[in-house]
Structures are given as structure tokens and as C-alpha cells.
Amino acid sequence: MKDLLTTTDLTLEEIRGILSDAQSFSEGATWRPEKQTFVTNLFFEASTRTKCSFEVAERKLGLDVIPFEVSTSSVLKGETLYDTVRTLEAIGVNAVVIRHNQDRYFEELVGKINIPVLNAGDGCGHHPTQSLLDLLTIQQEFGQFVGLKVAIIGDIRHSRVARSNADALQRLGAEVVFSGPEGWFDETLLQNGRYEDVDTAIETSDVVMLLRIQHERHEQNGANLVDEYHQAYGLTVEREQRMKRDSIIMHPAPVNRNVEIADSLVECERSRIFKQMENGVYVRMAVLKRSLEGSFTNVNHHQKWSLAHK
Amino acid sequence: MKDLLTTTDLTLEEIRGILSDAQSFSEGATWRPEKQTFVTNLFFEASTRTKCSFEVAERKLGLDVIPFEVSTSSVLKGETLYDTVRTLEAIGVNAVVIRHNQDRYFEELVGKINIPVLNAGDGCGHHPTQSLLDLLTIQQEFGQFVGLKVAIIGDIRHSRVARSNADALQRLGAEVVFSGPEGWFDETLLQNGRYEDVDTAIETSDVVMLLRIQHERHEQNGANLVDEYHQAYGLTVEREQRMKRDSIIMHPAPVNRNVEIADSLVECERSRIFKQMENGVYVRMAVLKRSLEGSFTNVNHHQKWSLAHK
Amino acid sequence: MKDLLTTTDLTLEEIRGILSDAQSFSEGATWRPEKQTFVTNLFFEASTRTKCSFEVAERKLGLDVIPFEVSTSSVLKGETLYDTVRTLEAIGVNAVVIRHNQDRYFEELVGKINIPVLNAGDGCGHHPTQSLLDLLTIQQEFGQFVGLKVAIIGDIRHSRVARSNADALQRLGAEVVFSGPEGWFDETLLQNGRYEDVDTAIETSDVVMLLRIQHERHEQNGANLVDEYHQAYGLTVEREQRMKRDSIIMHPAPVNRNVEIADSLVECERSRIFKQMENGVYVRMAVLKRSLEGSFTNVNHHQKWSLAHK
Numbered sequence A, B, C: 001m002k003d004l005l006t007t008t009d010l011t012l013e014e015i016r017g018i019l020s021d022a023q024s025f026s027e028g029a030t031w032r033p034e035k036q037t038f039v040t041n042l043f044f045e046a047s048t049r050t051k052c053s054f055e056v057a058e059r060k061l062g063l064d065v066i067p068f069e070v071s072t073s074s075v076l077k078g079e080t081l082y083d084t085v086r087t088l089e090a091i092g093v094n095a096v097v098i099r100h101n102q103d104r105y106f107e108e109l110v111g112k113i114n115i116p117v118l119n120a121g122d123g124c125g126h127h128p129t130q131s132l133l134d135l136l137t138i139q140q141e142f143g144q145f146v147g148l149k150v151a152i153i154g155d156i157r158h159s160r161v162a163r164s165n166a167d168a169l170q171r172l173g174a175e176v177v178f179s180g181p182e183g184w185f186d187e188t189l190l191q192n193g194r195y196e197d198v199d200t201a202i203e204t205s206d207v208v209m210l211l212r213i214q215h216e217r218h219e220q221n222g223a224n225l226v227d228e229y230h231q232a233y234g235l236t237v238e239r240e241q242r243m244k245r246d247s248i249i250m251h252p253a254p255v256n257r258n259v260e261i262a263d264s265l266v267e268c269e270r271s272r273i274f275k276q277m278e279n280g281v282y283v284r285m286a287v288l289k290r291s292l293e294g295s296f297t298n299v300n301h302h303q304k305w306s307l308a309h310k
Helices: A012-026 A049-060 A081-090 A128-142 A162-171 A187-191 A198-204 A222-233 A237-241 A273-295 B012-026 B049-060 B081-090 B128-142 B162-171 B187-191 B198-204 B222-233 B237-241 B273-295 C012-026 C049-060 C081-090 C128-142 C162-171 C187-191 C198-204 C222-233 C237-241 C273-295
Strands: A038-043 A095-100 A117-122 A149-153 A175-179 A207-210 A248-250 B038-043 B095-100 B117-122 B149-153 B175-179 B207-210 B248-250 C038-043 C095-100 C117-122 C149-153 C175-179 C207-210 C248-250
Touching: A012 A128, A012 A162, A012 A273, A038 A049, A038 A081, A038 C049, A049 A095, A049 A117, A049 A128, A049 A273, A049 B038, A049 B081, A081 A095, A081 C049, A081 C273, A095 A273, A117 A128, A117 A273, A128 A162, A128 A207, A128 A248, A128 A273, A149 A162, A149 A198, A162 A175, A162 A187, A175 A198, A198 A237, A248 A273, A273 B081, B012 B128, B012 B162, B012 B273, B038 B049, B038 B081, B049 B095, B049 B117, B049 B128, B049 B273, B049 C038, B049 C081, B081 B095, B095 B273, B117 B128, B117 B273, B128 B162, B128 B207, B128 B248, B128 B273, B149 B162, B149 B198, B162 B175, B162 B187, B175 B198, B198 B237, B248 B273, B273 C081, C012 C128, C012 C162, C012 C273, C038 C049, C038 C081, C049 C095, C049 C117, C049 C128, C049 C273, C081 C095, C095 C273, C117 C128, C117 C273, C128 C162, C128 C207, C128 C248, C128 C273, C149 C162, C149 C198, C162 C175, C162 C187, C175 C198, C198 C237, C248 C273
Parallel strands: A038 A095, A095 A117, A149 A175, A149 A207, A207 A248, B038 B095, B095 B117, B149 B175, B149 B207, B207 B248, C038 C095, C095 C117, C149 C175, C149 C207, C207 C248
Antiparallel strands: none
């Protein structure tokens, strides 16, 4: 059984294996577990993209999804996360995907639950499938990571993916720089990359990775921040024109149009924003396959893993 | 790719084609797309009938339904309808069904999204599958529309279906009259039918089509309106006795019992109210088939369209 | 067509038949209806266990589940339960599972609806699948009911299952005693069992069946009750050590840890709490099979009922 908790826990070999499977899925490969397999998505925070993406990935693998709505569950009666997941295990659920607003919520589960936990985002911590889909998108574009310069720009301190992306990119051989408001930079980030002013970062990088401004986490700063952010740190139409030839734009979405990026650039030629969403499905298929293969290791089953190009 | 936005946009040939397919489905015909096909139902307004009806129709066609709950989606983070639907398209959803409280919400999508949009109701505007199921129910009963008199009675001004039903019925050759409180009649309706007092309308029509009183839209009028409505404009037990032989009663539901119609008449012999709901599934199967056939036109696929009577 | 409303309505033969089918399912038997079959779960009260358990059971039988969220349904527009269920019947749903906070809500439906109703809990009344899974768990453990002593301890007055479990256990030949706060005992319970002090009950019974303290129903008593309950009436570590050899612990869950039962005992060797949850799926498969076989009696169909041990 293999959990997916953080990208920093993954070895380079594991990352490359997941990206390879995801690439195969993007080319039409299919895989299905032998037995009827149940999965539940526990989303304690709002999300369109991640939840729907897992739902599509699960159905493409032929899994049966057991619906679970937090708002109508016994969590309202004070049930702990452990008891909720242990219950799902008892009734036959084979894997759980969890998004939770608490950092490292999964420590309550790991080693006590006998079904794999796939982390779909914990607090300000990790969001491994987002990191992996970012890596897949870059790999599809450039074929390799060595020699690439990647700029991560925006709300670095509150970002689930800034640190784990930077860590994985660096291990894979890329150079990482951070940009955005200097006050949001943090010395703990130095081990993964230096701070660079936004104009230099945008003009010299192969990948300009914008992060979402979390309105909900910046209430004290209010509307002024949002108004001024675009000119000071956003990807404006002018800055895009000074980007390197063949460089690409990424953003985890949902996009705040005209804040992190000019409205007209969201679907421009350099933008891989919707490509990232598409890749999210393939990455989630790959990590579900990895977890379910692990959880069935005691069973002699012949997996139907076939490459069937569309 | 074919959207379904309003019935007024549909040609008579298209209406007849949809009704013919729906009739085939009602007789046990089956159709399934060649490839695994994903659909999402985006309901921004409460609905039992329409949502569940689409859910059944989708499963009868073997589609995979990706659940989407507005209350736990990124719409809460201010995401636009365009970005939400574009996201669903990116992750592989093949068609979206949308109900929204804003009139003509679909103008934000049409021409920009590459998957079909099926309108399940927009504001006070249109509700094409409701209109089509009404037409199917009338066609099943009378075989044709020419020579029929149809009375549409009730909250004409706020009704999604009054105008579009009247337009389609008139184009198909039926005579339409409107009735109910005169203050709710509207000169713009004159192009589709004249106003008639409620007793004449009920006594002389082949189809008595009652509309729901939208409590939520008449708050200022309050309880008095509801109390008095039944006697003044409702289908009372007495009025039903004066209806033409072989004439039928229709209502889009949910019914306000003893307001639009006497409680004891809801399931009387003349009533087609639950027949309409049943027909809703067949009509939705037909429009989904029409949209999905359209969206796969570049693919060489042999549709499994077969008549298999139950 | 066979409803499942209360266990007291079931004959001993029916109970034994359901337990036998459930046992077969637990050993890997499979059964699927011939035709595509639709079921809807209407949960008007929060529940993880029961709802998810039905969802798994339904998918194991190959049923198509039509999602129904109370919070986005026409129930908000004041639609009655009858009209809601009648609508689901009209659109092709073949069975409904209902949990409702009103005692005997099903009286509004029985005899008027042509699809089976499976009661998943009504007010303080009945919860037949919970009773049946309790019986299955006891039967698996002891092989028979005659000669067993079962103690039901806790909030007997507000419990959905105390009365119906006691009734069924007694009919099957077991001896039942009730324990917990004496003020919660009720003379109407005397027909099924006598009151016994908690220490005697725990020390002399083969099955110690703990009931959940319904915080939500004891607001006036507040925190003190909860603090004192564990020492006075709960299954403490000390009391467990005085239990009979081979006796077992049961609880319908969700558990209030350190209230009804000490935290460390929830998954101890005697505990069948998670076994009960697993059995819940098999019992629900059995009652769904029973209801759907009944509803298809006019159709000549060869059921695929086969024992296929895992």
C-alpha cells in the first residue's frame, strides 16, 4: 500500500515513474484494477478543479466513487478524521483522497489505516498532485529539467506548491528563483532558490509559474493590494512581451484575472494553464494506479495495463 | 457540436427530430456513445425534477456523470461561469447541463467553449427540455398539433416556459390562449396568443396547461394571493367537470396543491402531470444524444442506435 | 414489492432469510438485477455510516444511484415527501432509501407508491438495517440466539434501535436486559427486558451493546452529563476486565470516545464495532435484493444469484 502525502517524501525514481505513467495515460494507455474498487473523495475545503479532476481520473480507471459530503456527514456530530476514514475502510472503501485545511492532517491516519491516503492538499502545506502535474507539463514542453530556469512568482509564503515544486524541480536539475512582494519571501525558502526582482525573473526564465493570490488569507491587506499587485508583480501584457522565446506561462488556477495575469494572456500561445488542468487528470490516474497496485499486492491479479494510443 | 439553448432557436425540423427520438426512447430504444463520455450537471438553483431527470437520462445513455456541487466549488472563490466550464472542458468533460438564475447566462459561453451546453433553465427565460417534454406529452395524446387549442394559465409573466411553449405550439399549428390574473398578462405575449377568461379557457381547450405560482417571486402579494388564487384562477373540482371530453391537464410541477389545481385532481384520469415527468427523461436522452453526436463528428464512430422494444 | 420499514413488522422467517442472504454476501456471493436499476438515497438527516454503507451496497449489486441532495431539492420549495418520492418513481427510480427525522414518516408513502421504500432510520423510531446488522454480527459470533444474554446500555429512550433490537432478539430466543441511567428506562420497555444495574449487566452478558449518547438530544443536561457518564455507566477499562470470557462489545457508532466506551477499547479484541460496519454492507445488499426481487415479480427474469467465494 502506498500513500501519496508530499512530493518531498517521493524519491526521484518515484517521481519519474509517476510522470512516465501519467505520460502514458495522456497518450491513451489504460489500466483498471481486477476487482470492483471503491474510492472516496473527502474534501473539507472548496475545490472545483482538484475534486472534479480526481472524479474524472477515478472513472477513467473504472473505479466506483462513493460520494461523501462533509456537510451531511457525522463529522458534524464531532467524529474525528480517523474514525471517519476507519469507517470508510470498514465498509469496503479501497482508497481515500483527502483535502483538509489543517497542515499535515494525515499524520492522524498514517500507520493506523490499512488503505492508501492520497493527499489532495493540506492547509498551507502540500498539494502533491498539483506539483506533479506542473512537472509533467514542464517535461512535456522541454523534455528535461536540467538547464531550465523556473521563476515562481507570488504568494510564496501561503502557497501549498511553492516549496514542494521548488524542492522537486531542484532535485530534477532545474534552477529555481522566487519573486513577488519581498515581504512574502522567507529565509526558509533559500535552500531551494534565491529571490529575484520580478522583471528579471520574467525576462530570463523558461517557465514563469504564477501563484494565486489567496484573497481569503490577505483580508487585512484588502482591495488595495489586489489593485496594485498587477502592476507591481503581475504578468502584464508588457512583461509578457519581454519573455524569452519558447518560454511558457503556468498558473495552478483558479486565476484572478488582471491580478496575477492579464485577462488577455490567460489563453495566449505561451499559456499552459488549461494544459495543466488536462495533465492533472493523467497525474491523478497515475497516483491512483500506484496506490491501488500497492494495496492489492497480496492478491495475484493480472493488471490490464495496456498502451492503446487514441 | 450542438448546444440546446432555447426552443425558439430550434427549427420545426429539429423539434420534430427530438420528439421522434424521445418517442423511440419511450418505446425502449437504446443509444450509447462509442467512447467513455463525461457530463456534468451545474445547477445554480434548487431542482429535484430536472436534475434527477437528467441524472437518470445520462445513466440510461451510459454516460459518466461528474458530480459538481455549487456550494463546495471554486465559484465560491469568485470564479466566473466561463472559467468553471472551461475547466471542466480541460479535464475531459464532454457536455455540460446548466441551470442558472441569470437570464441568458449562456451568452458568456457560446462560441468560446468547445463542448455542448444544454440549458436546464435560465432565470425567467427558457427551459427547453420542459417545453419539449410538454410537446411530447401532447403529441402522444393527440398525434398532432394542428387544430388543438391549448390554454396556458397562471403566472405567465415569470414563467420560463409560457412564452417558449406558446411559440413552439403556434409554429406546430396549435391555437394558444393565455389566462390567469389579467395583471400578469403582457402585451408582448400577444404575438403568440390572446388573453381569455379562465372559465372559457378551461371549458374550450384540449390542453389545460397550468403554471406554478412562484411564491418566491410574489413575496409582496403574500398569503392572500395564494388563498384567493385557487377560487379565482385555479383548476377547481367544479371547473374540471366542465372540461371538454378527452381534454388533458398538464403542470410542470412542483405543484402547489389547492392553489393551481385541486389536490384531488393531481392524479385524476385527465392529469398527465406524472406522465410529463416520465417523458422528461426521454426528451433529455434525445437532446443529450443530439448534442453528443454533434460533438463527436470528427470521429469515425458507429453509433449503437437500436430499437429494442421492452 | 417489499418495503423494509421496521424489524417488528418482519416475521422470524423473513429475518432469518435476510441474515442468510447477508451471510452469503459476506462470503462473496453476488446478485445483480437483470435490467438497469435505479435507486435514490434520500437522507434528511446527517449520516456517514448508513449513507456510505448503502452507497457501497448498491454499487456491489450493480445498481445506478441517482444522487439527491436535500439542500438543493424542491423540498426547499415546500414539496411534500409524497410528491418527491412520486416524482422519483415517475422518472424511473426503482427503489428509495430514506432517513427522516420524523417518526413513521413512511406512513405517508406506503400503499400509494409503487416502488419499495427502505427505511434508513425514522426519528426516534426504527432503523431496521442497523438492527439486522447487529443480529448478523451476533449470529456470526455465537451461531445462534437461544441462551444468549444481551445487555443494551445507554440512551434507551431516544434510541432508534434499542426497542426493535430487543424485540427481535427476544423473538429469536435471547434474553435482553437494559441498563444505563435509570431515569432513561421506561415501563414500555418491560415487555422486552428488565432493567439491570450496569456492573451486573456487563459482567454477566454475552453481548454488551452500547448505545450512543445523543448530545443533540440532551442539551439541557450539558457537559456534566457527558463527564460523569463514563464513570457511572460507560464501558471503562476496569469494567471490560470483568466481562465474561468470549463476550463481545458492540456499538452502532459514531462512538463518543471516553463517554460510552474507553478510547482504548474501541478496537480491542472483544470489540465488533468495525465488524458491525462491514456487516452493514452485506445486510443492506440483502434487503435491497429482497425489495428489488419483489418489485420485478411481474417480469420473467433469471436472477444471477451465485455463490462465488472470494
